[in-house]
Amino acid sequence: MRFYSPQAFYLFILLLPIIAFYIYREKTNKSALRFSDISGLKSIKPSFAVWARHLLIALKVIGFSLLIVALARPQMGTSYEEITTEGVDIMVALDISGSMAALDFKPDNRLEVAKRRLVEFIDKRNSDRIGLVIFAARAVTKCPLTLDYDLLRKFIAEINFDSLEEDGTAIGTAIATVANRLKESSGKSKIVILLTDGANNRGEISPIAAAQACAELGIKIYTVGIGKRGEVPFPMKVRNPITGKITTQIQMVESEVDEETLKKIANLTGAKFFRAQNTDELQKIYDDIDNLEKSSVKSKIFTDWNEKFYIYLIWGFILLVVEFVLRQTRFRRIP
Numbered sequence: 001m002r003f004y005s006p007q008a009f010y011l012f013i014l015l016l017p018i019i020a021f022y023i024y025r026e027k028t029n030k031s032a033l034r035f036s037d038i039s040g041l042k043s044i045k046p047s048f049a050v051w052a053r054h055l056l057i058a059l060k061v062i063g064f065s066l067l068i069v070a071l072a073r074p075q076m077g078t079s080y081e082e083i084t085t086e087g088v089d090i091m092v093a094l095d096i097s098g099s100m101a102a103l104d105f106k107p108d109n110r111l112e113v114a115k116r117r118l119v120e121f122i123d124k125r126n127s128d129r130i131g132l133v134i135f136a137a138r139a140v141t142k143c144p145l146t147l148d149y150d151l152l153r154k155f156i157a158e159i160n161f162d163s164l165e166e167d168g169t170a171i172g173t174a175i176a177t178v179a180n181r182l183k184e185s186s187g188k189s190k191i192v193i194l195l196t197d198g199a200n201n202r203g204e205i206s207p208i209a210a211a212q213a214c215a216e217l218g219i220k221i222y223t224v225g226i227g228k229r230g231e232v233p234f235p236m237k238v239r240n241p242i243t244g245k246i247t248t249q250i251q252m253v254e255s256e257v258d259e260e261t262l263k264k265i266a267n268l269t270g271a272k273f274f275r276a277q278n279t280d281e282l283q284k285i286y287d288d289i290d291n292l293e294k295s296s297v298k299s300k301i302f303t304d305w306n307e308k309f310y311i312y313l314i315w316g317f318i319l320l321v322v323e324f325v326l327r328q329t330r331f332r333r334i335p
Helices: 008-027 048-054 055-073 108-123 149-158 172-180 207-216 259-268 279-292 309-328
Strands: 074-086 089-097 128-137 139-146 188-195 219-226 231-239 247-252 273-276 294-307
Touching: 008 055, 048 247, 074 231, 089 108, 089 139, 089 172, 108 149, 108 279, 128 149, 128 172, 172 188, 172 207, 172 219, 172 259, 188 259, 207 219, 207 259, 219 259, 219 279, 247 259, 259 273, 273 279
Parallel strands: 089 128, 089 188, 188 219, 219 273
Antiparallel strands: 074 294, 128 139, 231 247
16 A cells, blocks of 8 residues: 555644643533532442543544545555566487496486486576487487476486487587577577587587587587596496396496587587586586576566545544534533
8 A cells, every 4th residue: 555645644733732622621621510519419420421522532533534544545556567588498409328328427327317407407497498309329309499397397207218219429410400499599598408428420410510500590509528537337238148138237438428529519609518427516517507598587567556545535524424413412512
């Protein structure tokens, strides 16, 4: 609530003389009738009307107070907020090649950790369109740009190493695929998050050439190299030559993240390269990207004010009428 004319409250000062005069009159008032002996009247208790006469001044003060509030024009407002968002369009290119099964992110493999951290990243966005491309020997759009984050989470949960039949790492093809999804985008900014643990060994498109095309389209590519340096534990399927039974054994293999190429891709597009060697580092990378690529949110608040003075005006008038009627009838003073 607000008061359109709060200056009207200064009129409350005029009520002070009315109250002061009433108090003075009550204390100095002399009897209108004189008796030679009032000893017989002392035993009579004053009636309720004697005390109720003070009701008149209360009605008058409250009535005038309500009229003053009405003059101040109280108003109730209903606010409307108009929000304008300029979202970021984000395409995620996730490597699901066989090397992502490495167990250097214990207890889970690289792919499961990457999926979990990706979901946490999505949970922090609220007005950005996000899409997903998975790649191995070829690249496939798993989910186009969307604001339906529940659907996107469902698609991420379905990803496994069997999602694409042929193994390999086609980084250039993956970049070209996400660029095709973003080239017609109208977002405030267009970014790609490329997560891979290998080097480009499949596809006919060079990663550097694809990155240059993205740079011309205004697309930034944040590259993330997943995996520890050196040898890492990897589950290998081994067939027993005698029984033919297939078992899984953990062997140490060399990690092959092509950092140099990933850095060039990021630099060409004005983005950054990150290296994630454990789960916490991958989480921090997503946090850094989240801070670098913020949506723009603008809001305007409009308020529709409705006049409420008439309520105080009506009640103030009623109380003054009641006071006048009582003063002229039940509480009429005898000179």
